[in-house]
Amino acid sequence: MSSTPKPYGLLAEFDTAADIFEAAIRVRDAGYRRWDVFTPFPIHGMDDAMGLKNSPVGWFTFIGGFTGFFTGMTMIWYMNGFEYPLVVGGKPLFTPLFAFPVSYELTILLGAFGTIFGMFALNQLPRLHHPLFNSERFKRASDDRFFLCIEARDAKFSDARALLESAGAKAIELVED
């Protein structure tokens, strides 16, 4: 178990939301790809400052909803119109009309499943531990400090320390995996 610890990334600490906002813009403009920001509360405009695109979770929602709708329609057609034809209330054996409420509910259900499981998959959740938890300092990310972490697997990692220093980080720490 005592393999040599690999570096996970550089963790920089900032005092204010404005500082980390400016730092994020500089890291974005320097062309880094593997990095993230950790703040005690949401900061308006941070998505743009980090250059984040719209999340692809919507596609999972769409596929889930689509599946739900057609599951509902085909299920009711198969059960009521094909496998065991049954006249109810003088209505046709199958029509999208009465299948609609169920299909609609299934659209919502599977759409929600697509959203939540898509989000889990994209975030690689669930996981039991994260290397950043090795840092004692990082605990204040949920209290009163603002953190920016550039991961070691980023191609420009070698220049990261200089960039973070010039961006005004109060402390910089190498976090190990």
Next chain:
Amino acid sequence: MNLTSFIKRCWVLLACAGILITSARSVLAAEAKAETNTATFQSAEVAAAGHGESEEAVEPTLVAQIGYSYLTAYMFCLSLCVGALFYLIIHHLFDAAWSVPMLRIAENMACLFFPWMLVLLLPILALQKSIYPWMSLDPNLDHALGVKRILFNSYSFNLLLVVILLFWGWMSHTFRRFSLAQDKDGKAIWTQKARFLAAWGIYAFAVTLTLACFLLMKSLMHQFFSTMYGVYYFAGSFWVTLATIYAIARWLQTRELKGIVAKRHIHDSGVLFFAFTVFYAYIHFSQYFLIWNAAIPEETFWYVKREEGSWWDVGLLILFGHFFVPFLLLLRIDAKQSMTVMGPIVIWAWLMHYVDMTFNVMPVLYPKGLHVTIFDPICWGGMAFLLGFAWWKSFRSFPPYPLRHPRLKEALTYHPVPETSAGPASH
């Protein structure tokens, strides 16, 4: 409470009492008449105007043709005012910031109620005998009319419509008056007053809107029952209003509202428009589905008549054109920003809402199928042009946005909009 507001309230109470008294009088008069009336069973006229069993309907008169085209156009334009008034109500109820830059667009649109929509109502009142079949029926011989005569009698009809239009006009003008007063002194009291008005106003709005479209549109087939008819009209109205406000905001973004209406407000307007695309479909489907499922003749005949001839195709056009096409086109987050997508959709929304109004009004006059006359574009275009001009004139005479609205700063401060979709997160 000061004197002027006390007098105003007295007027409202008097008007309500007047409505009650006149409708009670008409009911009593009709009942007195019923006692002296020798009971003759349904005349041919009743049958023709009723469920429409006698298929050889007489060729509609010119007056009726003009009246129906005018009514369709009126219902379309009324939608925009009703939607704008609702926009103001929810803006104040939710204490919203996102709608502040577009607020004056809606305020001036809602203020068209008075005097414009009231004046434009007069031809309908004048032609009412040619437009509404129930007006030439005897409530003692037509059961459906007899049980609904508390509402469907000419006293209630005329009085209620005028009072409702006046009420909407008063409410819209009050909202604008508060907003303009705030432009001058910047006091928060105007926002609080508007919020109070919106809070009770939303109930009054719901009741009056339902009443108005029962009288104006649903009573064309007076036997019909649908408690969601008012919501149905409202859903389409607010939908087309959001499209209109979107288009106007987009246009004024390069003019009066330059630097005020930002990407974020356009995005939010588009999202709400998208939401009401779904809401309209939900409401119209619910109305159809409940009637279809219950299969009660007093309700189904309304749709059965709208499945005859080319009305069937019009119904499908509404299903696909009013819902599926805009729904699928607007699903993507960036579609709501793109004028290449939104421009045609806004024009399409106007057309679809007009088709929806036609679907409600015209089958009474043309039971065999869609029938377009020259009066349709004349009435629709003329009325839209007149109201558009009136709107522009009133918009130009006031500041283009609420200058000292308490949420203006919040509305104008930087809030990001998600970028175009389908890029992976960058980490």
